[in-house]
Amino acid sequence: MWLPVVGLILGVGLGFLFSVEIPLGYVKYTAIAILVAIDTILGGLRAQLEDRFDLGVFLSGFVVNAAFAALLTGIGDLLGLDIYLGAVIAFSIRIFNNAGFIRRDMLAHYLKGGR
């Protein structure tokens, strides 16, 4: 379990190391990126717990989801519509879905393990 922790620490460290000012117009993209990343992590965790993790699916999902969400947000900016909210909602739903599955998987795992 050390690699993800290293990754998290690395990210946090980089965040503290470099002071990046996010322009006001790009806050949406930050939100989307964070949601995409969380969604990917939870999806990966769930896949791992269900023993069907695939690196290609994982990485392509991460990249494509992020790209598509960014595209949606960009189109929304172009049209002056908050289309990115759709991505936010979709990712949030997926995150909660995945969280629920992870919870069940872990419950099943621990119950099975405790048995």
Add this chain to the structure above:
Amino acid sequence: MPDTGPDAPASPATGRRVIRWQAAVALPLALVGFLVVIQIRNVWEIKRTLRIPSTQLEELGFVLREQERRRSALEAQIADLRSRLADYEKAAAEGRTAAVLANRQLQDMRALAGLTPLEGPGVVVILNDSTRPPRPGEDPNKTILHYSDIAAVVAELWASGAEVVAVNGERIVSSTGINCVGTTILCNTKRMAPPFVISAIGDPTHLQGYLRRPGGAVDLLSSFDFPVRLTPYPRVEVPPYRGTFRFEHAGASEKE
């Protein structure tokens, strides 16, 4: 992890898979950490410097854009007003030169009209009643100066090139008449009594020569024993006309 996993007996294959999974999850985790930290720092910075919650930034941004739009409109207005001001200043400067010219003309006109004190080389003629006592049976009028004597001297001064003439400080202007009212002489509106001091500005030589000519006014007055003193001066001061010009009946003619 492998110890707690369901497949605890870690085969090299599953171990590699777990490592791969960890590495894969580490990547978005790093991203999340990075973005969250940066976002938090930004929000703190915004709170610290602007003292407003960052969620209102969109609204404030809109307000700011609106204000910037208004400001640029105002700047355009300023530029417009400045250019108009420059135009006005230019016009005023031109107007000023016109006013200066007009004022100079006005000053010349005033000088010609006799409204300004003037000085220059000239002569002063002093006339007085005859000192000779009237002979018995002689008309006493012959020993006193008449308005016609004054008028004659003034006319001769004009004729000899005098530019400015005054009698006893009364400037001779276009409306001046020299007349007699009873026993006094009237010049402009001022009653006068001898001695009469007639000041004239002009070429002293010309004025003297003309006035002293045989048969001239001075010659005539002298021959009647009137004391006439004609003195050239390098500098003669003539006061301005102090009366008024009034046109009650006259108006500007259409003909030039």
